[in-house]
Amino acid sequence: MPKNLPEKWIQGEAKSLNVYSDLGLKDCPVPYLTIYKNKAAKTKNLFCRWLPPEEEDIRDFKGKKRTPYYQSTGFDDPFLAGKEAINWVKEIRNGIEEEKRKKRFNASHSLHHYWSEYFPKLQRECETKRGGTKKINDTRLKWEGGNYGLSLQDWSKKRIDDIDYKDLTDYWELLDERGKIINSDMAETKRQQKTLLNKLFEEARRSDFPSLPEFYFPKIISGSKDSVDWLTKNEWHKLISYVIEKSSNVADKGISRDQYLNLKWNKNNRKNPRNYVDFYDALMTQWFFYTRAEDMPRLRIEWFREGSYETKTGQKEPQAILYMGEVKGHRPKDDSFSYRRNSLKWFRNFQKRKEKRGWCWFDFYDRPPNNPADSQVLETLNFLLQESLKDLRVKKKKRMTWTNIRHTAFALTVDELPELRQRDSLNDFASNGFTTLKMFDSTYLKKLDVERRARESRQKLARKRSVVKK
Incomplete structure (x- = not known):
């Protein structure tokens, strides 16, 4: 419940009130939101102000002292002004997050940018080599293909240094869902996509982010594979x-x-x-x-x-x-x-x-x-x-x-x-x-050994049956 107004405010000695602690408005999302009297504005309506923590502030003051956000609440009643201040600061914070998102999704430093640098070089490198066309087409498919191509993922538009482990785990889950449809463990696809991502990360290190750390990928788990088949x-x-x-x-x-x-x-x-x-x-x-x-x-x-x-x-x-x-x-x-x-x-x-x-x-x-x-x-x-x-x-x-x-x-x-x-x-x-x-060893000998032992066992049992009949 709202508190009684502080005596100093009533007496005119205090010029500002903390929305959370002085007014008791518990839905206030930040600790340092205040309402205050602004004599310079020549109005009885109270103003509100808020200075974000430095690590959250997206404004560039070029080394000068930071100033708070402020705005008129449109009310002279402290409690109504406090409630309006809460709505206002929520909008400010949403705006900050949106601006951060825009900065993260910065095309000049996203995977799309580094793809535009990497792929033409790959084409020039492969166009005269054996299997070059296939490699070019396969790489393009990893970037554009189906609903799983890297370019179709939202995080591919982020600044490359904002891509995080959660983005990659979400992507692995997307590939797993695709695997359920086509009856595949998707392990090979994950390895291929990981390779392409590392190529693009390396492109970013060469041109813009020399200190970009190595990326940690979710574990790739391969399902059991059928042994290879051949003709008898x-x-x-x-x-x-x-x-x-x-x-x-x-x-x-x-x-x-x-x-x-x-x-x-x-x-x-x-x-x-x-x-x-x-x-x-x-x-x-x-x-x-x-x-x-x-x-x-x-x-x-x-x-x-x-x-x-x-x-x-x-x-x-x-x-x-x-x-x-x-x-x-x-x-x-x-x-x-x-x-x-x-x-x-x-x-x-x-x-x-x-x-x-x-x-x-x-x-x-x-x-x-x-x-x-x-x-x-x-x-x-x-x-x-x-x-x-x-x-x-x-x-x-x-x-x-x-x-x-x-x-x-x-x-x-x-x-x-x-x-x-x-x-x-x-x-x-x-x-x-x-x-x-x-x-x-892994492809042929193990299976051949199993077949040989089974064949020898059948022959041995056949000889035993022959002796018994005699």
């Missing part, structure tokens, strides 16, 4: 036999260039004999040299050659060699050698039906400059693979893609050659296939 040896042989049959039974033969070009071909139907010959050659390249799916559109005929190696008896034996003219990341360009004996026969047949230079398969598809992966080559390989497996009634956990053929080539080679399990041998084998020993 029997399924692989069925696939190869099927493809040869669909090629008019010539894919594994040494047909000439003219014979190859005279095979039936239809641009409106990809399931034609000449395409199946190309499909066969792509499968054999994968089988012998373990190329990545992304390599298939860019492989060139001139990267293959026939070389030789020296046997233990000192004899020279011919062999097929693939020189990877372009490799992923910063891996060294190097030769890849087949671990299987019949690679040379396939390679010589392949040479007979191809030009000396050019794309290895589906040369009727245009490859975008510096980015062959944007062509239809890989999509056509996946299409023919999936159609073939459907006709063969081969069913797996998920739809098979070209990466699964790489898994097949790796897994069946190691399964057939137990000596490759020696660490030095396995390291050489992984390097020859342009991968790492760590990846090989």
